Amino acid sequence: MKQTVVLAGIAVVAFVIGFVVGGFTLGVGRAPATTVTSTTTITITVTPSGVATLSGEIPIGALLPLSGSLATYGAQCKEAFLLAVEDVNKWLAALGKPWRLKPIVEDTATDPTTALNKLMTLAAQGVKVVVGPMASSEVKKIKSFADSNKILVISQSSTSMELALPGDFIYRFTPPDKYQGIAIAHILWERGVRYVIPIWRGDTWGDGLLNYTKAEFLRLCQSVGGGNCGWDTGIRYDPTATVFETEVATLARKVEDYVNKYGKDKVGVLAISFEEIANIFDQAVKYPILAEVKWEGSDGTYGTAKLTEEPRRAEFAIKVQFWNTMAAPGESPLKESVRQRLIQRIGxxxxxxxxxxxxxxxAVALAIDHVGVYDGEAIKNAVPLVLKTFIGASGHFELDENGDRATTDYTIATVVKTPDGKYVWKEIGGYIGGKLVIYTQQSS
Amino acid sequence: MSIVMLLSAITYASILAIGCASITLLYTSTRVFNFAHASMVSWGFYLTFIFYNLFGGSPYTYMVPASIIVGLFGVLTYLLVLRKLIRSKASEITLMMVTLGVDFVFFGFLNILIDYFWYNYKWSIKTVNIVPRDPLLGVISGAPITAVNVVAPLTAIAILMALHVFLSRTSLGMAMRASIENPVLAAITGINVDKIYVLAWFIGGVLAGLSGSLLTMYTQGYSAIGLDYAVLYFAGSIVGGLYSILGGLLGGVLVGFSERLLTYYLSFYISGIYAFRFAIPLAMLIATLIIYPKGLAGLVERR
Amino acid sequence: MMEQALFILINVVFNVSIWLILSLSLNIEVGFANIPQFGRLAAALVGSLAVGGIIGRVAALLAGQPIDERFVENNAYAIMVINSYLSQHPLISVLLLVLALVTSVLLGALIGVATILPAVRLSEAYLGITLLSIAEVLRTFLYNYDPIIGGTRGVSVPAFLQFLNDYSTPVTLALMVLMAITSFAVAEAISRSPLGRAMRAIRDSEVAAEVYGRDVMKIKIYAVMIGSAMAALAGALYTIFTGSSYANDYSRFTWTFLPWAYIMLGGVGNNVGVSLAVIVMSVLRSFIQIYKHELASHLFNIDPSWLEYIIIGLIIILITLFRPQGMLPEKPVFTLPRRRIEEIRKRVLEEKESS
Structure with missing residues (x-):
């Protein structure tokens, strides 16, 4: 009996080795040809092939969180995606081009595993360029597959610094969190917060943003002597959590300690979260002490409908002045028209x-048009060049060496109550050119 | 001492206990370890939400219709699937697996129903969170008490008493106990065992649905909420011993408290322990089984 | 559209080979030895850990990258450097790949033994639930505990075959097919071996097997050990192909219940039947996923993935009720195939005649 087990084991190993020897000989034969492309610097090979091979429908994928903890953003970006495809197709028709974009939208449920499965099925539908996914954790999960199969991924919202890498098939049309971290730290400081208790989503994005914010805040702290300021170890939570009783109870305990020691004006809570902020607020309203201090958010909670649709949460957000930052779109003559049409669609x-x-x-459509082929690598190489003369709805911008948006301005929004008793998100200022700017209060 | 945590733990433990009673009841009566419990809980959760969204009013009103519908699911499961297998003396594993199939069917239909409201009425139904709508009843030293903090424990106690009275005082209940303890003898004495099993599955379904229904006011959820909590329900009923409904209730309470309160107090000493909160009840379950293979109730019986 | 065809093939081959290995491994435990293995995902997860957590770090060491917490924190960067190192060292890449598969198999066998040892005396439902819970504890733990495979962030895995450039995906697929075939051969070999017959004897009657002097516990442990080693291989291949190791990939539905449904459909205890079921169902699954939108427009906009659940559920129910033996019922296994015996007989006769 033992022998069988051993034999079975040997059989497995033998097969592995057999295959590997085969694979190895194949590999050695090919090795000299492949070493060239392995370095991180890329020679750009944009070849606008003279023959226009493009015709018919070209599938372009969107991996969006239509459900899960970024559902509000997913719904908005889906409409923006479809609107853009319509506009591109009208433009192509007017130019008499023989090809059109065919949008395929897939729901990732804000879940990395689902995002990867959906990318694989998109690839099987002939997709070579994907817009999204939105969460950095999802982008990280699909990166290997995208890189090795040459599928260009353009995320509109992934900001994690971990993914700021040169030469991969990931572009990000939003600046990475190094800049947001600086912005948030300065905003906290300017708001008079000296002791920060963070509560954050423990994933690629949350951990990264937290570390950059913390580093900048501590730097600020050191620059004034380092005495009367500090950063708590805080509370890191499971990204799939929906129940936050223990976490918020712990937060309340910590905040109470700090308030007792330093006074409520100097204490702030930094909530780096997605839509689960709603659940955090649902628990936080139970602790009066948490409404006494200032709260700060991030691009994960900017404009989320979850806070405005429930009065209890909205009131809490107003009480704690829950400020949120998001990369600011630049000035653009196109913005207003896109904005109006988006408002029509998403209300x-x-x-x-x-x-x-x-x-x-x-950007993808223009790149495809330039290179004349639907090929992930060619489009990837063309996009940065297209952007050099590109003015979009979010203005003119270029990508840095990591393929991320090279802008550093942030807009700030918070929840306000309108005169007719509704709760809405309102832009109240920005972190522009390294300075906090607060718009003067209009009579509303 | 955090009163908020205590209140919440009591509520949570009560909700779990009701569900654990369902699993225990079905296992003692028909030898079926019900995997379909997961989707039954989800159905209870969503039916409550859908009724509330359609007709308004207090969500608590819909506890009754939601759990009765899930009860009927239980009856259907028994009549269409399990009856034949139980009669042909199928093994426990076969029975378990077949309820897993039932679970997938329920889960598929639930999601189709959800999609129906999502596509056609644009409801935000993929994730449901009506916790903030739960009415505030009062405040104890700064800690707000919402309705679910009172309703859930009361329901759990009411069910415990009702089941006790039913099983020990009514003739139908006595018949049920008889057919649970010795089905052959019960059949000989003229008890219609089949009818009793139908009743057991109805009650089991109602309890699962009720547990899901109460979750609607307690936490955010999506279609797989039952699946996420299923392991905890299993843990509760197994820690409780799977042999008495009271044991199931107690097991549920124990699991609920350990998951919430224990993690909270441990977090004073071990930071970040709350991320592992699901592992605590499961570790309890494994320990229970390995030390006392018949569960805590077995321990009590032996003494 | 050659490339689209390739990606369809990728989907199909990926789904078939991973779940074939998984189902065959489950068949050894459930079909041969009657162990209610509801914790299949545990072994697969450990297989993934072997690749992402252990071999990933070995590669990091070779490429001069840190292997402590910085390996997790700056994972994407570390993997980028590792990949560029590996693409210049094909020999090391291949050795690491072999090492990854071997480690996963060994670790899988180990976790199998570790989960079954304390629980082996439990009966039916209790054993099933215990195995399920152990698997859940393991998954929850690895999902929240950073230092091994990055917890909630996961870790990326070196692209071992990157030196093959454009051929890396096809070769990975070929490797997966090869491993699936190997697993089938191993499962068949076990089924025909004395060990396989001992497992069946235990399944059919534990008491009888014991009376005949079989060490029931030991054989059960062997079954779980072999099954888990195989399942770990499936997890490792999944990890290598998707390029990342992330605990929440290993959900109860896809990594435990789906293989269960497949073996029930195919015929518990019958490797050929199980393989047939996996191939049919996985191809179906792949095409449902790929042509989802086209299908949905014919189905009143119902998302076909929900229909998938209903279909799988109904298959489990109907098979249990009306054809408990599955598509292909288990056949008694002969030590030598009949054809072979007949051949020998013929040869013997011929020899006799000629002499």
Missing amino acids: QEPIPYAYFTYDAVW
Whole structure:
């Protein structure tokens, strides 16, 4: 009996080795030809092939969180994506081009595993360029597959610094979190917060943004002598969690400690979260102490409908002055028209990521038109060149060496109550050119 | 001491206990370890939400119709699927697997129903969260008490008493106990065992649905909420011993408390422990089984 | 559209080979030895850990990257450097790949033994639930505990075959097919071996097997050990192909219940039947996923993935009710195939005649 087990084991190993020897000989034969492309610097090979091989429908994919913890953003970006495809197709028709974009939208449920499965099925439908996914955790999960199968991924909202890498098949039309971290740290500081207790989503995005914010805040702290300021270890939570009782109870305990020691004006809570902020607020309203301090958010909670649709949460957001940052779209003559049409479709003020989505589709379409083939690598190489003269709904921008949007301005929004008793998100200022700018209060 | 945490843990434990009672009841009566429990809970959760969204009013009103519908699911499961297998003395594993099939069918239909409202009426139904709509009843030293904090424990106690009275005082209940304890003898004495099993599956379904229905006011959920909590329900009923409904209730309470309160207090000493909160009840389950293979109730019986 | 065809093939081959290995491994435990293995995902997860957590770090060491918490924190960067190193060292890449598969198989066998040892005395439902819970604990733990495979962030895995450039995906697929065929051969070999017959004897009657002097516990442990080693291989291949190791990939539905449904459909205990069921169902699944939108427009906009659940559920129910033996019922296994025996007989006769 033992022998059988051993034999079975040997059989497995033998097969592995057998295959590998085969694979190895194949590999050695090919090795000299492949070493060239392995370095991170890429020689750009944009060859606008003279023969126009493009015709018919070209499938372009969108991996969007239509459900799950970024569903509000997913819904907005889906409309922006479809709007852009319509606009591109009208433009192509007017130019008499023989090809059109065919949009295929897939729901990732804000879940990395689902995002990868959906990317694989998109590839089987002939897709070579994908807009999205939105969460950095999803982008990280699909990166290997996209890289090795040469599928260009353009995320409109992934900001994690971990993914700021040169030479891969990931472009990000939003600036990475190094800049947002700086912005948030300065905003906290300017708001008079000296002791920060963070509560954050423990994934690629949350961990990264937290670390950059913390580093900048501590730097600020050191620059004034380092005495009367600090950063708590805080609370890191499971990204799939929907129940936050223990986390918020712990947060309340910590906040109470700090308030007792330093006074409520100097204490702030930094919530780096997606839509689960709603659940966090649902628990937070139970602790009066948490309404006494200032709260700060991030691009994960900017403009989320979850806070405005429930009065209890909206009131809490107003009470704690829940400020949220998101990469600001630049000035653009096109913005207003896109904005109006988006408002028509989604019934609310679009978030910046909706504009970035719109621009991603256009940049891809222009790149396809330039290179004349539907090929992931060619489009990837063409996009940065297209952007040099590109003005989109979010203005003119270029990509840095990592393929990320090279802008550093942020807009700030918070929840306000309108005179007719409704709760809406309102832009109240920005972190522009390294300075906090607060718009003067209009009589509303 | 956090009163908020205590209240919440009591509520949560009560909701779990009701579901655990369902699993225990079905296992003791028909030897079926019900995997379809997961989707039954989800159905209870969503039916409550859908009724509430359609007709308005208090969500608590819809606890009754939602759980009765899930109860009927239980009856259907028994009549269409399990009756034949139980009669042909199928093994426990076969029975378990077949309820897993039932679970997938329920889950598929639930999602189709959800999609129906999502596509056609644009409801935000993929994730449901009506916790903030739960009315506030009062405040104890700064901690707000919402209706579910009172309703859930009361329901759990009411069910415990009702089941006790039913099983020990009514003739139908006595017949049920008889057919649970010795089905052959019960059949000889003229008890219609089949009818009793139908009743057991109805009650089991109602309890699962009720547990899901109460979750609507307690937490956010999506179509797989039952699946996520299923392991905890299993843990509760197994820790409780799977042999008495009271044991199931107690097991549920124990699991609920350990998951919430224990993690909270441990988090004072071990930061970040709350991420592992699901592992605690499961570790309890494994430990229970390995030390006392018949569960805690077995321990009590032996003494 | 050659390339689209390739990607359709990728989907189909990926789904078939991974779930074939998984189902065959489950068949050894459930079909041969009657162990209610509801914790299949545990072994697959450990297989993934072997690739992402262990071999990934070995590669990091070779490429001069850190293997401590920085390996997790700057994972994408570390993997980029590793990949560029590996693409210049084909020999090392291949060795690492072999090492990854071997480690996963060994670790899988180990976790199999570790989960079954404390629970082996439990009966039916209790054993099933215990195995399920152990698997869930393991998954929850690895999902929240950063230092091994990055917890909630996961870790990327080196692209071992990147030196093959454009051929890396086809070769990975070929490797998966090869591993699936190997697993089938191993499963068949076990089925025909004395060990396989001992497992069946235990399944059919534990008491009888014990009376005949079989060490029931030991044989059960062997069954779980072999099954888990195989399942770990499936997890490792999944990890290598998708390029990342992430605990929440290993959900109860896809990694435990789906293989269960397949073996029930195919015929518990029958490797050929199980393989047939996996091929039919996985091809179906792949095409449902790819042509989802086209299908949905014919189905009143119902998302076909929900129909998938209903179909699989109904298959389980109907098979259990009306054809418990599955598509292909288990046949008694002869030590030598009949054809072979007849051949020998013929040869013997011929020899006799000629002499």
